[in-house]
Amino acid sequence: MKLCFLGTGTAGSKLMPEGTVPEGKRRCCSMWIDGDVVVDLSMQSFDFATKLGLDTSRVTDVFLSHTHRDHYCKATLLAYAAAAKTKINFWCHKDSLTRIGLTEEEAAVLNVHPIEVGDEWETAGMRVKALRANHLTPGGGQPLHYIFERNGQKLFYGCDGAWFCADTWEYMRANGDLDAMILEATVGDDAGNFRIGTHNTVPMLRLMLTAIRENGVLKEGGTLIADHIGGAIHSDKMVPLLDELGMIEAYDGLTLEI
Ligand SMILES: [Zn+2]
Ligand SMILES: [Zn+2]
Incomplete structure (x- = not known):
């Protein structure tokens, strides 16, 4: 799988006017898989993909983790739909549709697929599993993590969500064998931060990664x-911490083969 990160920041980035991003700052959350799958729809995702010269007409499937505005922007969804050669499959939690706010006309240009925690299905040559994320969008549906499996490779996508919900962890422990995991590191090394109920700190990641490795959730290597x-890309504080954890720091424009 080839990943391309189009936005690797947190909710702070959505406050920038018209999605502009000052040098060294991060865009809101969005990622491509293999040039035809988009995960999360930040306000800057389509424009940045275009700027990078990516072929937006190839996109067939779009997955939404949750409806927070740093992950969902209707204009971005409709821009992908307009650019695509085929009618896009849009996958989102079943209770998020009101917040997603598509008119009948807008919904008609997409194949909208409401999903539930635990669903497993095939699309775009991938096997996909939706798992419960420990995150909160009151009135906006259950936030989701995803496992994407394509060409024998398995990728976990976990933005946003703190720690793991019990059912998600048990599923991963039983079915793990992941080739790669994307985990959020929202709060950095601020161990006392109030967001620990919905986001990860680095001390939390340190504990989680030990259990992930020792329980075979992630393949060796x-x-x-x-x-x-x-915060900023390549910050002096985060880089050594992520190095210590054995994690690659995602940044806007990073492409990675897993
Ligand atoms: Zn977020
Ligand atoms: Zn969120």
């Missing part, structure tokens, strides 16, 4: 990627 990071 598998790739760990930190994403959804508050």
Whole structure:
């Protein structure tokens, strides 16, 4: 799988006017897989993909983790739909549709697929599993993590969500064998931060990664990627911490083969 990160920041980035991003700052969350799958739809995702010269007409499937505005922007979804050669499959939690707010006309240009925690299905030559994320969007549906399996490779995508919900962890422990994991590192090394109920700190990641490795959730030599990071790209504080954890720091424009 070839990953391309189009936005690796947190909710702070959405406050920038018209999605502009000052040098060294991160865009909101969005990622491509193999040039035809988009995960999360930040306000800057389509424009940045275009700027990077990516072929947006190839996109067939778009997955939404949750409806927070740093992950979902209707204009971005509709821009991908307009550029695509085929009618895009849009996958989102079943209770998020009100917040997603598509008119009948807008929904008609997409194949909208409401999904539930635990669903498993095939699309775009991938096997996909939706798992519960420990995150909160009151009135906006259950936030989801995903496992994407393509060409024998398995990728976990976990933005946003703190720690793991019990059912998600038990699924991963039983079915793990992941080639790569994308985990959020929103709060960095701020162990006392109030966000610990919905986001990860580095001390939490340190504990989680020990259990992930010792329980075979991640294959030996598998790739760990930190994403959804508050603050600047390549910050002097975060880089050594992520190095110590054996995690690659995602940044806007990073492409990675797993
Ligand atoms: Zn977020
Ligand atoms: Zn969120």
